[in-house]
Amino acid sequence: MFIGVTGYNHESSAALVDRNGVLIDFCREESLSRIKGDKSFPRRSINKLLDSNNLKINNIERVAFYERPLSAFLHIVKEASLHMPRSLDLLTHQFRNFNRSSVSCFLDFAKFFKGLETKLIYSDHHLSHTLTALAYSNSKKDICSVVVDGFGDRSTASISQIVDPTEINELWECPYPVSLGLFYSSITDYLGFAINEGEYKVMGLASYGDSNSKLAKLVRGLMDWDSSSNKMISDMSYFDYHISTSNSFSSKLKDLLGPARNPFDQLIPGDIDFQRCANIARGAQDLTIYLLRKIFTHAHKITGSRRFLFSGGVSMNSSSIDHLAQMPFVDEIIIPPNPGDAGCAIGAAFYCHLKSNSFSDIKISKPSFFPSLKEKRNDELLTEQIIFNEFTFLERREENAFLKAAELISKGEIIGTVLSSSETGPRALGNRSLLCDGKNKYAVNRLNTVIKNRSPFRPTAPAMRYEIAKKFYKLRPEIIDCYKSMSATCQCLEDNISLEFPTTHVDGTARIQIVKNNSSLDKLLSMLEPMGIEILANSSLNVSGDPTCFDLVDGLMVCSRTKLSYLLTDLGLLKRKT
């Protein structure tokens, strides 16, 4: 058995892979600590992997950390040292926190899992991303990997050619501090949203913006691609992320675009500042699409490949994927369901597996979308009194519970789900979801405002089967797998009724989910379709600001804290007492 872990600089997680190259279990630390974006050493996750799978430390052959700790540290220090004395605060922070950085990974293993520290190895950050993505590809040979993120342990974007899993040659990189990911985060921060969380909001906001507006053009000019050197370039004087701990953008950016937005102000379409912010977001989105197209073009040029793996935080920019799929040389783009840093634990675990097996005998199985096993616990007993006091059982038998849930959805109700294992990535695909009739404007609106408190400019995703999706949306075969994990948006067909759906964004796109066969949503839709409902609106089950629910108690808590009335669980269908 092999374990991969991430943490410290980015969200922490742990993954378990067996000798046959099968992902057995995966857990994000935030799922267990309930602290969104938890970066601490993934102690709970590792414990959970060991407990749920009846493993002892001596059953683990190797453990891999997903990046090279000293490299990440030194690259930041080196860059900051070039900007002294302005960067003195960052440098002081780096040195003072040296013992709390990922360099202490070895010590944390020694402290919490005595014995595992001797089995610790290190992978490259972008290699971990690549291996995560590779696991989800059907073919493991002759494919190009594009990684674009904020910053890993040496670069901020890279292109590698995968000959086979034992030969992964890096051909191009974008050195820190020029970074498309950190640029997007800085704009996110400037617009008053939280870094690593608000990027989705910027993407949603961009649809309201005008590419021809002055502000969009100004933002669009902050970075570029130099065709003679094939490099991404950036005027760093607009950014402070490489010299400051507290500011991601400089006062020069404020001089250029006007004052940053107060994070406490609500942004509502129609407000005075809304259009200005939307235009800035539009510029950031346009620039992202432009640079990604350049990177992919270069990747094709140097590798000759027509098939691409795409990972790193920037690959979560789902509305750029449709543009990439339209490039003439693209046959296929694969994005793993957790392309951010938390997902790297999966790549790191596969790295152990590859390093430990004789190279002639390599198997990597395509992982399930729902690998996160439940904790070993008797949920039925634990929640007995909570349910007795706060809820009533509408149906206990699985078939009946699903049927009843379908009936309620058809009547315009909203259902939460805590079913089976949980999703790998940040997107709920049905097992930890909030669902309602995707064509019912009232229900979708209620889901967004009363239960989720989502920003009014962020659309909800529609989920459906492939045959249904074809009727409404312009699907691209190159990214068909991306739709299964909600990793790409698509256009509504021209003059199509789908333009009127409440799940369609203002620019006529939707972040659709094509439901996998035999999944919970597939089962629910098979009961809903005879009732005339073929599309579900699907959002993650959580109160905004919290991590997505992981276990039944979390689900019951969301119900208790919000106006959500129904919860479909493995124990049956529950209704909250008023």
Added chain:
Amino acid sequence: MKKIISELPIFYETAHAELASALEMLAACKRTNSPRQALGYFMHAKDEYNHARSFFKMLSVRGKRASIKIARDFRFKPPSLITKGYISKQGFLIEKMKLKDFIAFVYTNELLAKSSFENILTLVGRRTEEGAEISSIMSDELRHHGMAKKHFLNHYPALQPWQLMIYRIRETINNKGRKIYDANLKFLDRLLTPLYKTMAYLAGTIAKKLNLNEFQRKDKNLMNISSNSIL
């Protein structure tokens, strides 16, 4: 403006503390073997979540009126629950403490929380809408305190109320100690900052000369790079 600047940290920190209590209770709920206790912790966690929401709302009202520069410093980032020490790096209280100590901790801290809310109540005014919200939070805390006390005496009947009293004194001293320690740490920090900066400057001067190019990966097979190297 001055008033807002002085109020922001109070609501910011209190919201952190309440959310941390919610997470502590949720963790306790998931770790108990008794369905009855699970219900108790569940309801308690729900209250604390609601308290946190109230304080975040009050924070937001003030944040809106503050200058952008200041408001940005009071954005809530969940991981700061750990970095600010509201949730220990070593784990939740229930993971670290004996059950008896945990309940005693809750028993005492609920009362301490209530008394700290008195100050906030004076700040916002008793007759305001916020005042009413805080008063209702205070009565929740008093209820939590009562529940913990009952639970404690039920499970440890051999213990006398005076022993609980000792627990309470101990926790109060601990809490005061934490505050003094924190204040000293901050003072020490201010004192040492010039020294740290000088050291960082020296280290930075050396780092400037670092050549990291030899660790570049271009044209290398990433799978062949030593898996033991941290660089």
